Amino acid sequence: xxENQVPLLEFRGINTxxxxxxxxxxxxxxxxAGELVCLLxxxxxxxxxxxxxxxxxxxxxxxxxxxxxxxxxHRSTSYRVERGVTMVPENRRLFKRLSVRxxxxxGAYLRTDRDGIANDLERVxxxxxRVKERLNQKSGTLSGGxxxxxxxxxxxxxxxxxxxxxxxxxxxxxxxxxTNFELIQQIHEEGVAIFIVEQNANMALSIADRGWVLQTGKxxxxxxxxxxxxxxxxxxxxxxxxxxx
Amino acid sequence: MTATSNGTPTLEAPGxxxxxxxxxxxxxxxxxxxxALAGMPVGLDRRNIIQPLLSMGYLSLLWxxxxxxxxxxxxxxxxxxxxxxxxxxxxxxxxxxGLGSALGLVALMILVKNFNxxxxxxxxxxxLLDLLSFNRSAGLGMxxxxxxxxxxxxxxxxxxxxxxAVRSKTLTVLLSVLAVSVLExxxxxxxxxxQLEIFTDFIYYKxxxxxxxxxxxxxxxxxxxxxxVGDRITVVRTRVREMPADERSRVNLILLLVGSxxxxxxxxxxxxxxxxxxANVGLFVLLALxxxxxxxxxxxxxxxxxxxxxxxxxTTAVLTxxxxxxxxxxxxxxxxxxxxxxxxxxxxxxxxxxxIRMRGDYxxxxxxxxxEIIRLxxxxxxxxxxxxxAQGITNIPGVDxxxxxxxxxxxxxxxxxxxxxxxxxxxxxxxxxxxxxxxxWMAIREDEDVAEAMGVNTTNTKLMAxxxxxxxxxxxxAIFSAKVGSIFPTSFLMLISIIILVVVIVGGMGxxxxxxxxxxxxxxxxxxPKQPGLLQEFSEFKLLIYGALLxxxxxxxxxxxVPNVRRSRELHQEEFLQDAWLKGEIDTDDEENPS
Numbered sequence: 001x002x003e004n005q006v007p008l009l010e011f012r013g014i015n016t017x018x019x020x021x022x023x024x025x026x027x028x029x030x031x032x033a034g035e036l037v038c039l040l041x042x043x044x045x046x047x048x049x050x051x052x053x054x055x056x057x058x059x060x061x062x063x064x065x066x067x068x069x070x071x072x073x074h075r076s077t078s079y080r081v082e083r084g085v086t087m088v089p090e091n092r093r094l095f096k097r098l099s100v101r102x103x104x105x106x107g108a109y110l111r112t113d114r115d116g117i118a119n120d121l122e123r124v125x126x127x128x129x130r131v132k133e134r135l136n137q138k139s140g141t142l143s144g145g146x147x148x149x150x151x152x153x154x155x156x157x158x159x160x161x162x163x164x165x166x167x168x169x170x171x172x173x174x175x176x177x178x179t180n181f182e183l184i185q186q187i188h189e190e191g192v193a194i195f196i197v198e199q200n201a202n203m204a205l206s207i208a209d210r211g212w213v214l215q216t217g218k219x220x221x222x223x224x225x226x227x228x229x230x231x232x233x234x235x236x237x238x239x240x241x242x243x244x245x
Numbered sequence: 246m247t248a249t250s251n252g253t254p255t256l257e258a259p260g261x262x263x264x265x266x267x268x269x270x271x272x273x274x275x276x277x278x279x280x281a282l283a284g285m286p287v288g289l290d291r292r293n294i295i296q297p298l299l300s301m302g303y304l305s306l307l308w309x310x311x312x313x314x315x316x317x318x319x320x321x322x323x324x325x326x327x328x329x330x331x332x333x334x335x336x337x338x339x340x341x342x343g344l345g346s347a348l349g350l351v352a353l354m355i356l357v358k359n360f361n362x363x364x365x366x367x368x369x370x371x372x373l374l375d376l377l378s379f380n381r382s383a384g385l386g387m388x389x390x391x392x393x394x395x396x397x398x399x400x401x402x403x404x405x406x407x408x409x410a411v412r413s414k415t416l417t418v419l420l421s422v423l424a425v426s427v428l429e430x431x432x433x434x435x436x437x438x439x440q441l442e443i444f445t446d447f448i449y450y451k452x453x454x455x456x457x458x459x460x461x462x463x464x465x466x467x468x469x470x471x472x473x474v475g476d477r478i479t480v481v482r483t484r485v486r487e488m489p490a491d492e493r494s495r496v497n498l499i500l501l502l503v504g505s506x507x508x509x510x511x512x513x514x515x516x517x518x519x520x521x522x523x524a525n526v527g528l529f530v531l532l533a534l535x536x537x538x539x540x541x542x543x544x545x546x547x548x549x550x551x552x553x554x555x556x557x558x559x560t561t562a563v564l565t566x567x568x569x570x571x572x573x574x575x576x577x578x579x580x581x582x583x584x585x586x587x588x589x590x591x592x593x594x595x596x597x598x599x600x601i602r603m604r605g606d607y608x609x610x611x612x613x614x615x616x617e618i619i620r621l622x623x624x625x626x627x628x629x630x631x632x633x634x635a636q637g638i639t640n641i642p643g644v645d646x647x648x649x650x651x652x653x654x655x656x657x658x659x660x661x662x663x664x665x666x667x668x669x670x671x672x673x674x675x676x677x678x679x680x681x682x683x684x685x686w687m688a689i690r691e692d693e694d695v696a697e698a699m700g701v702n703t704t705n706t707k708l709m710a711x712x713x714x715x716x717x718x719x720x721x722x723a724i725f726s727a728k729v730g731s732i733f734p735t736s737f738l739m740l741i742s743i744i745i746l747v748v749v750i751v752g753g754m755g756x757x758x759x760x761x762x763x764x765x766x767x768x769x770x771x772x773x774p775k776q777p778g779l780l781q782e783f784s785e786f787k788l789l790i791y792g793a794l795l796x797x798x799x800x801x802x803x804x805x806x807v808p809n810v811r812r813s814r815e816l817h818q819e820e821f822l823q824d825a826w827l828k829g830e831i832d833t834d835d836e837e838n839p840s
Binding site for chain 1: 438681686692695698699
């Protein structure tokens, strides 16, 4: 993405505190339209807080969240969802006792354009024929892979411009992780910007354009995916542990 | 041992599981002794089930060996589901469990005869011993119990062994006789309205309970009627189900209209007592429907729900009664109702706003506190200039509808009023459940964070549930005021919150029909906190039974008496698929089989 373009979603010097604990320290991020980027980091590095701040579930102490040129730091989550930011939560977290259909409909909760919703539902069915088969089933009874499909489908139902994915490979079998990342690429090819937050650095970097590495709330590396993959520091700290497959 | 009728695989019955039988026997022994010491046999002896064979008192003990023995029968866990298996060993198992239960009573009899600890245990009494000895000698009584317990256990076990048709027939007969006996007041009253006293005079003993002939008649009818009806009901039902959607909805509409019409004329065929009883049930239906929205749909555990009932009741009293101490506009009830609804909604908003930010246990505790605070405010000297403190507000006029006054003197009119408002509440609940906000409530119930991430404004949506719940409770409060004519802080005890919650849980959370059934069964039969039910003799044991029922439901049937039809229908097929998947029969490239 070119330099003079306005980022779709941006962090400008974000600092986030939980009480006295300083979680995010001067974090700057930018996601351009149609880009696939990833944020890497270990446990307690501030990944989840980054997502919550992006989505407005946590308000930063200083700094600004900018969505499409507009400062949305103090705007509600629903305001941002309406303008195209959606999250696929960690571990899928479907509404377990609701049917697959109800889950998908909740993804489109803020939308009022019936035709658009129907179109997107068709799009989800096309992408995941199995979701269509299981439409009236309680989502909690689905298998892990199917739940992942519904979770992604639910997020797509909001017709997002940028999809935030929290640990998409967590809790999935290795074979499924592969399928899952292929799926992410497929969505990306449809023009949706994707922001992956991952511990599985190898996999995420293999499909991403750019990436950041977060360590105890600070961005310590900010580079292209290839450069990060080649980075000796990163190889030692991440790829050595979780990338040995 | 045998293949079950629906074509599932042949199951091999396991041998006698001694530990299971011993456990069930112990449960039986302890339950029997507990029930005896709780005073149920003595306290309920006055009430006949079948005169002179069986009283409610004896029944409170006799069901134990039968039910436990039928539960103790063998079962196999198949594909994640527990399946019954027929096996003649179940007869032995049942007899053992029955014997175990009886031995519990025998041990109790020996203890009662030889020791006296009546001081802490009020029911450790000679009356209990006499009753357990069937008014003969204790030794004879013990022998009798052993024979009776073993026989009943054997019969319970037999329920497992006999063909399904026989089992369901037997259960139908037993339950019909029990139901006709328990519902005596209601049935007598109803048939009297149709001038059919001859029938009730024939089957019922004049001081309560069925005559033997009556019981036999009911049993015969319970066998004959299903034979006559045959499977016509299923045929009609499948035909309706296979109709095109618009035709089906037309049929449903007609059924609904006929049902409503029947309900509306019903009060005119009922006597005072039954109308009064059903009016009480209706008040609780309204409350339970409201709480169902809060707890069942939105998942907010509100333990202080009585607060809104109280606000509704007190506001109505203040606005309509000439005796209202502070402010007494003496508005007519319908006008007052508008103010009541608005005001209670506002109170819901005010209580809800701080509370709604909390979750789970914290929220439950805080709502519990608010419920009490509201009652204490009405009781306080500080506000007694407005609400009369402990003296309450009296002389509440009731509802003037032109040609008549709806008040407690005429329970029929109150019942009609309650019916109308229940219909309104059902309609509101139903519409909301299937609306966008209903879906948002369910999403919050399932996972609040994710609901928020989907763009649901969780604070406002939860507040909305609180307010709608408050409004439905205010209907109930307003009618309650008009019905009883005077209200006091003691009318709004915390117990009411708990009872409503039990009604919702037992009926089935988030399920309108379930909640209504729950109120009918619990309030109608056992009675409310202060209102008597059909089984007035039970009032002493009401809370015991409520508690036991709650525990049992939470353990065995958390979905409630009436499970959500739509979901369970889906699940019955799908669960099977899931289990097959678990066994690897269906290939779903998943984490179970990583490549």
